[in-house]
Amino acid sequence: MGLPGDKNAAPQESLTVKDNRTGKVYTIPIADNSIQATAFKVVKAPFKKGERPENETDKGLRIADKGYLNTAVMRSEITYIDGEAGVLRYRGYPIEQLALHSNHLETAYLLLYGSLPTKDQAALFEKEVLHHGVMHSDAEQFFRSFRYDAHPMAILTSAFAYLGSYYAEANPSLQGQTLFTKGSPESLANMDKQILRLIGKATTMAAMAYRVRQGRAFVTPPTGLSYTGSFLYQLDHSGQENYVPNPILEKALDVLFLLHADHELNASSTTVLQTGSSLVDPYSAVAAGCASLYGPLHGGANEAVIRMLISIGKPENVPAFLEAVKRREKVLSGFGHRVYKTSDPRSFIVRKTADEVFKVTGKDELLETAMALHEAAMKDEYFTSRRLAPNVDFWSGLIYRAMGFPLDFFPVLFAVPRVVGWLAHWRQMMLQEGGVKIWRPRQIYVGEGIREYVPVEERVAVVGSKKTPSPIVHSGITKRTMLASFKGKTLSKL
Ligand SMILES: CC(C)(COP(=O)(O)OP(=O)(O)OC[C@H]1O[C@@H](n2cnc3c(N)ncnc32)[C@H](O)[C@@H]1OP(=O)(O)O)[C@@H](O)C(=O)NCCC(=O)NCCS
CATH class of the missing domain: 1.10.580.10 (Citrate Synthase, domain 1)
Known part of the structure; x- marks a missing residue:
């Protein structure tokens, strides 16, 4: 934040963010005590050695908010x-x-x-x-x-x-x-x-x-x-x-x-x-x-x-x-x-x-x-x-x-x-x-x-819990049905 009267100072209603990966500084406007998540899309960095391309590091920073804990999705008057x-x-x-x-x-x-x-x-x-x-x-x-x-x-x-x-x-x-x-x-x-x-x-x-x-x-x-x-x-x-x-x-x-x-x-x-x-x-x-x-x-x-x-x-x-x-x-x-x-x-x-x-x-x-x-x-x-x-x-x-x-x-x-x-x-x-x-x-x-x-x-074969479909018990099929046969084979063997 600059001194009063400093022309280069960021506006007061803003956030100054430094990306320590690149050293770049960004000014993100604040309105109604909120910032736009899309403003962070310009915060880009080169990939680190061995980093997964799926991280999309060169495409801009993403905002993670599992469960909408701090994300405002509407302007509401209700x-x-x-x-x-x-x-x-x-x-x-x-x-x-x-x-x-x-x-x-x-x-x-x-x-x-x-x-x-x-x-x-x-x-x-x-x-x-x-x-x-x-x-x-x-x-x-x-x-x-x-x-x-x-x-x-x-x-x-x-x-x-x-x-x-x-x-x-x-x-x-x-x-x-x-x-x-x-x-x-x-x-x-x-x-x-x-x-x-x-x-x-x-x-x-x-x-x-x-x-x-x-x-x-x-x-x-x-x-x-x-x-x-x-x-x-x-x-x-x-x-x-x-x-x-x-x-x-x-x-x-x-x-x-x-x-x-x-x-x-x-x-x-x-x-x-x-x-x-x-x-x-x-x-x-x-x-x-x-x-x-x-x-x-x-x-x-x-x-x-x-x-x-x-x-x-x-x-x-x-x-x-x-x-x-x-x-x-x-x-x-x-x-x-x-x-x-x-x-x-x-x-x-x-x-x-x-x-x-x-x-x-x-x-x-x-x-x-x-x-x-x-x-x-x-x-x-x-x-x-x-x-x-x-x-x-x-x-x-x-x-x-x-x-x-x-x-x-x-x-x-x-x-x-x-x-x-x-x-x-x-x-x-x-x-x-x-x-x-x-x-x-x-x-x-x-x-x-x-x-x-x-x-x-x-x-x-990939095996392990959650990695294959779970065995199913057929509630509608009785023992009698399983012992019956179809084209010579019992149903339990099909
Ligand atoms: C409503 C609810 C889901 C809110 O959850 P939350 O905001 O995520 O709160 P947290 O789970 O972080 O709870 C904070 C602490 O209080 C405890 N806590 C919260 N609600 C509790 C409850 N009903 N009974 C016992 N302990 C409770 C948590 O175990 C946690 O303790 P910790 O910090 O020692 O781990 C939760 O309070 C709850 O499950 N209540 C009972 C169900 C209910 O009445 N729902 C209707 C809501 S209108």
């Missing part, structure tokens, strides 16, 4: 998280204020379009979303084609892709690749119609995935109920007259939906953007996001909490469980977070909501164990020194359980509201300045260098 301070804001509004005063659909409008709707705007948005709840009657066959014990997330993930097959108008492969990126009134109207459809049908498809496993007839979305009221109706109504879901459960579910609506660039939202960057239709992109959410490191944690609490059983078993966690034999599910290092602001709201729900459902038998676990962990130096606090999943599973949802339905209750966040990020990406760039990361190739093809007679 959600802000301060993990140190335990802050979560949607479009600038603290999550605590939204949970107290707003509702899921109003918050959906906010996340998608950037401002809180007026009364009329909110009413129109709700009307359109609910209008789009009805599925084509052919969809019944699709849902019925799953096995009775299919995981509801497998059904829902497939259903999003299936839904896209109905809307040729929403398919850039058919309509042209600028279908959603033009920003013209027609293009925006088309985009928003798909968004309304996806939010509207998410609850219907989730309810169909639920009912098909019970062998129950499907229910047409009712009129006159809220988004979560309609969802509860579609899940549970079996012909009773004037069936109205319990308002406290309806409200609690709405609060949980609002809390789960977005969480900036988590794994599933990033998957939606990664998939959407090829300009595929939004139904396929949302299906990809849903698949990502299905994983136990993402949407499955609330279910893991309940399984953990069941395994602990009674409050008196908590100390032994925590000792096992400290010996690293067990994981304290529902504690810790990649971003939040003090507290997850959503966990306080969920805890309060749990009390509201228990007033009508009765306390979950695992609540006392959960409270004992929470109290003991928050006092224990092992957890406090690692800044491990309960996250949103610690309490939400108990609410879902108290409401009577099966464990494998928990991720569905996360995916349905997250459709909003996925679409808010997708919409923002389609309309971003400069258009959409396909997301194509780089790799560090560490495999074999160039090799000559070896004829089969000259090959030496």
Whole structure:
């Protein structure tokens, strides 16, 4: 850095980088406290003696970031998280204020379009979303084609892709690749119609995935109920007259939906953007996001909490469980977070909501164990020194359980509201300045260098774990089949 007034000094908003391989110095501009990874492409060096050409040393420096630990892939105006301070804001509004005063659909409008709707705007948005709840009657066959014990997330993930097959108008492969990126009134109207459809049908498809496993007839979305009221109706109504879901459960579910609506660039939202960057239709992109959410490191944690609490059983078993966690034999599910290092602001709201729900459902038998676990962990130096606090999943599973949802339905209750966040990020990406760039990361190739093809007679068998296909046990083939013969040879010898 030069003295003040030194004309050769690098601009203050920049990084001065010296490549010690060549002695060259580079100035990399800083904007919004970030640097462009592509700026490092000019940092080139000659190959060292014996260095692999696959290192591409002469083609510019690469930025390695396994797991996106410090890579910003979007400029976003949607959600802000301060993990140190335990802050979560949607479009600038603290999550605590939204949970107290707003509702899921109003918050959906906010996340998608950037401002809180007026009364009329909110009413129109709700009307359109609910209008789009009805599925084509052919969809019944699709849902019925799953096995009775299919995981509801497998059904829902497939259903999003299936839904896209109905809307040729929403398919850039058919309509042209600028279908959603033009920003013209027609293009925006088309985009928003798909968004309304996806939010509207998410609850219907989730309810169909639920009912098909019970062998129950499907229910047409009712009129006159809220988004979560309609969802509860579609899940549970079996012909009773004037069936109205319990308002406290309806409200609690709405609060949980609002809390789960977005969480900036988590794994599933990033998957939606990664998939959407090829300009595929939004139904396929949302299906990809849903698949990502299905994983136990993402949407499955609330279910893991309940399984953990069941395994602990009674409050008196908590100390032994925590000792096992400290010996690293067990994981304290529902504690810790990649971003939040003090507290997850959503966990306080969920805890309060749990009390509201228990007033009508009765306390979950695992609540006392959960409270004992929470109290003991928050006092224990092992957890406090690692800044491990309960996250949103610690309490939400108990609410879902108290409401009577099966464990494998928990991720569905996360995916349905997250459709909003996925679409808010997708919409923002389609309309971003400069258009959409396909997301194509780089790799560090560490495999074999160039090799000559070896004829089969000259090959030496390569063996070893992971180096050959693993032996397979055919579960569908019985001993009797193996003892049968085909053209004189027993099947086991073939
Ligand atoms: C969420 C999570 C994946 C974040 O992981 P991360 O940011 O990579 O944190 P780290 O794995 O670096 O953890 C830091 C330390 O805390 C410990 N730790 C983190 N979460 C822990 C947990 N739930 N139980 C016990 N120890 C935990 C780690 O072992 C590590 O200890 P060490 O430094 O002695 O090795 C992790 O906290 C976790 O697995 N939590 C349980 C699952 C869960 O609730 N997921 C839902 C998140 S919303």
